[in-house]
Amino acid sequence: MTEFAADRLLLFGATGDLSRRKLLPSLCALDADGLLPEKLRIIGTARTEMDDAGFRDMARKALEEHLPAERRGGMAGFLNRLHYQPLDASTLEGFEDLAEKVGSIGEGSDTGVAIFLSTAPSLFGPTIEGLRHAGLAGENVRMCLEKPLGDDLESSRAINDAVADAFPEERIFRIDHYLGKETVQNLLALRFANILFEPIWNATYIDHVQITVAETVGLEGRVDFYDGAGALRDMVQNHMLQLLSLVAMEPPTGFGPTAIRDEKVKVLRALRPVKAGETVTGQYRAGAIGGQAVPGYDEELGRDSDTETFVAIKAHVDNWRWKGVPFYLRTGKRLPERVTEILVQFRCVPHSIFEGAGGPSPVATHPNHLLIGIQPEENITLALMAKVPGLDENGVSLREVPLEIAMPDAFVGQYRRIAYERLLLDLIKGDQTLFVRRDEVEAQWHWIDAIRAEWKAGNMTPRTYTAGSWGPSAAIGLIERDGVSWHE
Structure with a gap:
């Protein structure tokens, strides 16, 4: 953790979609809750020509569209924090004006600048060079990088090298917004604050x-x-592998950036290379979602493409704890519902004492499972077996019963936060715990690149699936060969 709290936040790509939908609403909500430093100034920059007043007007419209009214308390005060400086990051010209807008860095002081870089990867290098040229890369500046960080291991290393040339690792914050979700963080609490699991x-x-x-x-x-x-690089390389590493990691020595990230990277390095037959890819065709007709991928794109919009993978973590336990990963577009969840399926009881206790009908027992819902609903459900109440002359009847913790019900008065709220606040404070370290990123890319090489060697092309379905039928076969079914 760095030793200064930022009193200025510099947003690159400040007029873009991410800024309007997530960053500005998150910052306004934090301000309404009194969580932003009192003197924090927010400076936006992008190619768009506008002044402070224009940026504040754009921000106001974004907040009214994307932030619930009850979370906009004191919006006028928040808008007064905002400033703007136009900049073409592809050239050094203009960075001096940006530095003047940001103000003195104050080397060695307890305040400084946090930079959030949300631009095309091709601009990362020129932007870093411009910041250094203008004196905006000193010891009181930290850098936050939004994905995509390359499209393979080689390009990711090139980006990381460019950033590392100006910022040491302890001042680099690589963001994965899934790590800002309450239920993802609750996974750590579930595992390491309870002796039960x-x-x-x-x-x-x-x-x-x-x-x-x-x-x-x-x-x-x-x-x-x-x-x-494609789906593999857009979702699996970052979000899904982060979820997998949190499920599979060993207990860290403490709740801090080094301890937690050390254990995550061990998991990523233990991932077994995926073999032929352990992945399925797909691409959606025209169908219906929620009763509404939707076009196929090729129609939306306007041309033929072999990019996958669906991928299912059977993965293994080859270490003492997880040897032999498959991790089934599945992601795709135009599926029947929007859901992100983790299912932990326990084994059957080694011996059922209830066999024959149901008279002429056998008593069925089902293995327990833990379902962690991340979106759209944040909840945790533990499925247990219980006796059906009542007297039955034919014997005992059992039924699976869910024990459910719905976050809004468990914590009355707590509203759902935007994932970026947690991450932006940690960026301002300088806490790297929920950010991704370079060796994590490279371990993720190493595994993903091997999958893509396997696809290329086997001339693998996506199978088609109808929009509104759960992907190609081969994805069902991938898991049912092991006697397992997808949770739906």
């Missing part, structure tokens, strides 16, 4: 783990980016 959180008691990230949307204006990335 850790003794059975291993291959002896867990049969398999499923991680699903399903989207109902299609391209949504991300045509060029998505067609160049």
Whole structure:
């Protein structure tokens, strides 16, 4: 953790979609809750020509559209924090004016500047060079990077090298907004604040783990980016591997950035290379979502493409705790519902004492499972077996009963926060715990690049699936070969 609290936040890409939908609403909500430093100034920059008043007007419209009214308390005060400086980051010209707008860095003081860089990857290098040229890369400046950080290991290393040339690792904050979600953080509390789970959180008691990230949307204006990335690089490389590492990590020595990230990277390095037959890819065709007809990927794109919009993977973590336990990953666009969840499936009881206790009808027992819902609903459900109440002359009847913790019900009065709120606040304070370290990113890319090489060697092309379905039928076969079904 760095030793200064930022009193200025510099937002690159401040007029873009991410800024309008997530960053500005998150910052306004933090301000309404009294969580932002009193003297924090927020300076936006982008190519768009506008002044402070124009930026504040744009921000006001974004807040009215994307932030609930009850979370906009004191919006006028928040808007007064905002300033703007136009900049073409591809050239050094203009960075001096930006530095003047930001003001003196104050080397060695207890305040400084936090920079949030949300630009095209091609601009990372020129932007870093411009910041250094203008004196905005000193010891009282920290840098936050929004994905995508490259499209393979080589390009990721090039970006990281460029950033590391101006900022040491302890001042680099690589963001994965899934780590800002309450339920993702609650996974750490569930595992390491309760004695109940850790003794059975291993291959002896867990049969398999499923991680699903399903989207109902299609391209949504991300045509060029998505067609160049696909589901594997857009979702698996970052969000899904972060979820997997939190599920599989060993207990860290403490709740701090070094301890937690050390354990996550061990998991990522223990991922077994995926073999032929352990992945399925798909691409959606025209269908219906929620009763509404939607076009196919090729129609939305306007041309043929072999980019996958769906991927299912059977992964293994080859270490003592998880040897032999499959991790089934599944993500895709134009699926029946929007849901992100983790299912931990426990093994069956070794011996059922209830066999024959139901008279002529056998008494069925089902293995317990833990379902962690991340979005759209944040909840935790533990499925247990229980006796059906009442007297039955034919014997005992059992039924699966859910024990559910719905976050809004468990914490009355707490509203759901935008994931970026937690992360922006930690960036301002200088806490790297929920950010991704360079060796994590490179371990993720190493595994992903091997999958893509396997696809290329096997001339693997996406299978088609109808929009509104759960992907290609081969994805069902991938998991059912092991006697398992996807949780739906």
